[in-house]
Amino acid sequence: MKHSILDTAKKVHFIGIGGSGMCPMAEMLYKRGYIITGSDLYESETLDRVRALGIPVTVGHAAENVGDAEIVVYTAAARKDNPEILEGNRRGLAVMERSVMLGLITDQFAKSVAISGTHGKTTTTALITQILVESGLDPNAIIGGKLPLIGGNCRVADTDYMVCEACEYVDTFLQLHPHISVITNIDADHLDYFKTLDNIIKSFHQFASQTSNIVVVNGDNLNSMKSIEKIENAKIVTFGFKDTNDYYPLDMNEEPTACEDFTLMHHGEKLGRVELKVPGEHNLFNALAAAAVGDILGVSGEQICRSLGNFTGVHRRFEILGEFNGVTIADDFAHHPTELTAVLSSAMKMGYQKVWAVFQPHTYSRTYDHLDEFAEALSISDRVVMSEILAVREENVYGIKTADLAEKISNSVWFDGFDEISDYVIEQAQPGDLILTLGGGDIYKCANMIVDKYKKK
Structure with missing residues (x-):
């Protein structure tokens, strides 16, 4: 230490x-x-x-x-x-x-597990925490969302185990030197800082090179595999759909369901059957990454599969807030086209009459860099309602507006404020519909506003 x-x-x-x-x-x-x-x-x-x-x-x-x-x-x-x-x-x-302090805290634990990746960090961190808690390994944990099992996003224990997220933005994860690291995937994001995808991959390579024992990496994701080339300080363990990975699924449910179920495999050996309660193919990848870490740390296959099946999600990850007059309200943190595609594709399989995507674009640079991809992702849903772009830390040097995005999406509307958005969707939504608020900013306030207005009706 x-x-x-x-x-x-x-x-x-x-x-x-x-x-x-x-x-x-x-x-x-x-x-x-x-x-x-x-x-x-x-x-x-x-x-x-x-x-x-x-x-x-x-x-x-x-x-x-x-x-x-x-x-x-x-x-x-x-x-x-x-x-x-x-x-x-x-x-x-x-x-x-804050990242410097996180580095100081995690350095105090001999068995630290740091979860990195463009998408899925919070859910994977929560899944690993769930596995380790339920197996009795008694981990410390710092999670970017609330995990129902621990009643929050922090857990303190008197052991050497520490599970935490490792965020790549402005290279903050380079403050960490984990025992085990996870790379869920690598995608073009935060280009206001990184400028190019190659620079992002280089940063993940540096993060992997700071790992002392094992790097668990998405073997199906080309960018992730590029990032671990010539890593000699740690063993590489892969997960993914293909059976060339160390951990992969078999005998998946062939019905087009929202939540995946599968047999968890490790080098041809069956570890058990998993029935996920969280929707989407992206959560299958998150579950495989978590399973790999659990197995590496000695948790039985039976317990890993049980914990994966017990997991009901984290705060702001397809979080169902209620059903009113037959209309379901949910909220999700998705704020990048890849995440929106994953979440909306899952939602469209859930049997709702119509899926309403209520989206708050997050940062001018991301909206500008991925304008066409955002339009394509949001168009998966039946109806799109948007707010103005949330500036966060930026000036609008791009001259980008939500109207530019709306022009590319048929059947979409946008409003300045949450009050107008909530009134509009409540007026338009019909029994059997899903209203799904999406974004990395404070769009959850709009979801809460919709719920409150339904309650008052």
Whole structure:
């Protein structure tokens, strides 16, 4: 175990503590005896949960929020002129971006498992956590979404096992040096930073080269396989549909169902039968990756298959919010054309009369870079309703608007605000329809608004 500032400093302040990557780290450190404070711009359910632990949180950013902290951790979304970052620097404190802290935390565990990939990180991290918890291996975990089994997105245990997500954006995953790493897939994304797909593959190669024991990689994904070429420091284990992989499915249900069931195979040996409760072919890949990690860590095939079948999903991954007047409302984090294609293809197999894709485009650069692919993916659904593009961290130097996307999708409409969107879909949707909100931003608020308005009707 490496020595770090966490061995001596005990007071940590989190700027943007309500973020999905920040709150589980704060919770983990708090439960391990550190004194934690935090700040965020807005009230949220997450802040309520953090406060319920006993962590004091301030809404709004100010220098005095830093208090007597020895370490200041900031979210990637924080601006450089944030008064708390400036105060930490002025006082000579250890000021670090969240990925650096995640690296320090994971370095404290001898058996760390880090899950990377353009798509499927959160679900695969949650699946692995589910397998390890139910097998009795008692892991620590930091997940980008809430896992029902552990009642949140953080788990603290007194073992050497740590499961966490490894996000590639701005190369944050290069702060990690895992015992086992997973590469779910590699796709063109975050081109505002990486510029080219080749640069993305190079970064994943570097991540794989920082893995000390085993790299579990999607053998069916050409970009993923390119990324592990000439990796000599770790053993390569593959998963995928093809039986040339180390882990693959056999005897899949031939009926066109939303959820896959299959026999889990390892080198020609049957490990057991899996009946997934989460829809989509993409979740079969996530399950195979998780199964490989479980098997590597010594979990029995029977237990792996049972845990995969027990898994009901994570927050904002095809999360059913309710049914009102015969209309089902669901929410999903999909914000890249590949993810939208996977989710909408699954939804169209579920037997709904019509599938309504209610989409919030996420960042100008992604919308601009993948405009035609977004149009193609969204066109899978029966009806498309969109909001304006969520800027996140960008200026609109591309001159791109949702109207440009709407022009490419027949039968689509767009509105400025969630209020108008919710009124429109409630007015138009019929019994038997699915209203599915999609996006990586705050489109979930629109889903909640739709639910609230149905309840009031």
